[in-house]
Amino acid sequence: MVTATYNRPMPRTNTDPSPTARRTRRLIVEAAIETLAGNPAATLAEIADAGDVSRSTLHRHFTDRGDLLAAIDEECRIRFAHAVEAARLGEGDALNSLDRLAQEYLGLGSVLGLVFADNAPVDPDVWEDSEERDQTLSAVIQRGQQGHEIDPEVSPTWVITTFWVMLFGAWLAQKSGMSRRDVSVQLSRTFRKAVGPGDPAARREPEGRG
Amino acid sequence: MVTATYNRPMPRTNTDPSPTARRTRRLIVEAAIETLAGNPAATLAEIADAGDVSRSTLHRHFTDRGDLLAAIDEECRIRFAHAVEAARLGEGDALNSLDRLAQEYLGLGSVLGLVFADNAPVDPDVWEDSEERDQTLSAVIQRGQQGHEIDPEVSPTWVITTFWVMLFGAWLAQKSGMSRRDVSVQLSRTFRKAVGPGDPAARREPEGRG
DNA sequence: ATTTTTTGCGACATTGATGTGTCAAACTAG
DNA sequence: CTAGTTTGACACATCAATGTCGCAAAAAAT
Numbered sequence: 001m002v003t004a005t006y007n008r009p010m011p012r013t014n015t016d017p018s019p020t021a022r023r024t025r026r027l028i029v030e031a032a033i034e035t036l037a038g039n040p041a042a043t044l045a046e047i048a049d050a051g052d053v054s055r056s057t058l059h060r061h062f063t064d065r066g067d068l069l070a071a072i073d074e075e076c077r078i079r080f081a082h083a084v085e086a087a088r089l090g091e092g093d094a095l096n097s098l099d100r101l102a103q104e105y106l107g108l109g110s111v112l113g114l115v116f117a118d119n120a121p122v123d124p125d126v127w128e129d130s131e132e133r134d135q136t137l138s139a140v141i142q143r144g145q146q147g148h149e150i151d152p153e154v155s156p157t158w159v160i161t162t163f164w165v166m167l168f169g170a171w172l173a174q175k176s177g178m179s180r181r182d183v184s185v186q187l188s189r190t191f192r193k194a195v196g197p198g199d200p201a202a203r204r205e206p207e208g209r210g
Numbered sequence: 211m212v213t214a215t216y217n218r219p220m221p222r223t224n225t226d227p228s229p230t231a232r233r234t235r236r237l238i239v240e241a242a243i244e245t246l247a248g249n250p251a252a253t254l255a256e257i258a259d260a261g262d263v264s265r266s267t268l269h270r271h272f273t274d275r276g277d278l279l280a281a282i283d284e285e286c287r288i289r290f291a292h293a294v295e296a297a298r299l300g301e302g303d304a305l306n307s308l309d310r311l312a313q314e315y316l317g318l319g320s321v322l323g324l325v326f327a328d329n330a331p332v333d334p335d336v337w338e339d340s341e342e343r344d345q346t347l348s349a350v351i352q353r354g355q356q357g358h359e360i361d362p363e364v365s366p367t368w369v370i371t372t373f374w375v376m377l378f379g380a381w382l383a384q385k386s387g388m389s390r391r392d393v394s395v396q397l398s399r400t401f402r403k404a405v406g407p408g409d410p411a412a413r414r415e416p417e418g419r420g
Numbered sequence: 421a422t423t424t425t426t427t428g429c430g431a432c433a434t435t436g437a438t439g440t441g442t443c444a445a446a447c448t449a450g
Numbered sequence: 451c452t453a454g455t456t457t458g459a460c461a462c463a464t465c466a467a468t469g470t471c472g473c474a475a476a477a478a479a480t
Contacts, residue, residue: 055458063439196410255468269468
């Protein structure tokens with residue numbers, strides 16, 4: 001009886017989108033994440049290619065570029081939430097918590113790369129804008145500073161920035177071939193020293209303007 | 211007698227491009243740097259607007275988008291070179307040298323932002339690719355490690371990454387309104403601790419996979 | 421004041437990315 | 451096997467960014 005239009009795999013009805021359709025949809029989203037992480041300005045055609053589907057198929061599942069971006073956004077949100085959960089931020093020392101979080105984030109691969117992509121196509125909650133994410137961090141940092149694990153001279157905001165930025169560095173290193181283990185060790189070591197208690201070894205020289 | 215074509219402000223001859231033309235050209239390059247630092251995908255029209263010139267004027271000075279980009283690249287190269295020179299990397303402690311370099315870089319403003327822009331329109335020598343720049347850094351770091359100023363457990367590569375990445379953080383903080391002074395102090399403190407000698411305060415807990 | 425240079429405006433042609441639609445072939449489920 | 455679903459290959463129409471031109475007005479140089 002559905003003689004209306006020709007073929008619409010994913011009718012907007014309440015019907016489940018059918019397993020095949022679901023599978024293709026996921027495939028495309030995955031390809032999009034992978035592709036856009038490398039090149040935020042990637043074409044829909046490029047994304048389709050990366051997923052080994054035709055551009056028309058892509059358009060069949062996502063009417064709009066914005067539609068696809070929204071789906072990616074949603075997917076990233078979910079995976080980030082999982083990572084945060086797996087990091088068990090409430091348990092143990094603050095520094096260890098941050099360490100676990102960094103490791104989990106690093107494990108996200110391209111999804112993390114998407115967050116770092118400059119004009120993040122994904123959306124709003126990146127860097128300074130990510131309120132929810134940073135509030136979670138704030139709590140841990142506060143705990144750390146009260147427990148004298150984290151340098152009281154460094155502002156919480158700066159600790160957060162340092163966290164993200166060193167995570168970025170780790171991601172870059174990982175992408176350029178450094179072993180997962182080395183990345184993990186070096187990141188952990190430098191981050192702990194950076195935000196941990198204690199004074200810098202060498203004093204800064206009083207500086208005249210250049 | 212020059213009745214050939216109508217108007218060509220910048221004849222490809224050996225004649226000096228005339229002061230006015232030079233001035234406009236500089237103006238456009240400056241506007242382009244400013245604009246592209248904020249949005250790497252900015253339109254030529256947007257750039258022209260930012261410089262208060264018409265799009266046709268922009269095209270008159272730069273036939274191509276690539277032409278403009280090359281000019282920007284050149285300009286950035288020059289300013290970076292000045293910054294490096296001003297940092298006097300050969301003098302004093304390694305950490306102080308790196309500190310000065312960071313301060314100088316930070317003073318570059320939008321030019322620095324351009325380097326951080328993801329698909330840096332500026333060109334190749336960004337992050338991992340910047341060989342020349344990183345070799346300069348390598349020398350200082352080596353000096354630092356031999357003088358026991360820099361943590362021997364942290365690989366030079368990682369020190370470089372940390373340097374750039376924390377500079378990035380500082381740039382972000384500066385852009386989001388943090389005072390120049392605070393940025394300077396916090397960056398200096400955390401960077402020194404991060405790559406300086408000494409063990410992390412709290413030991414990392416042996417980690418099982420999640 | 422006059423000549424020369426430089427700029428702004430508007431008209432085009434071109435190109436690449438998008439979005440829509442159609443149909444036949446491939447695939448899947450029953 | 452058969453009916454329904456999903457996909458690939460084309461064919462268009464749009465749209466925005468580019469790049470080119472010609473001319474008149476504005477600015478600079480003389």
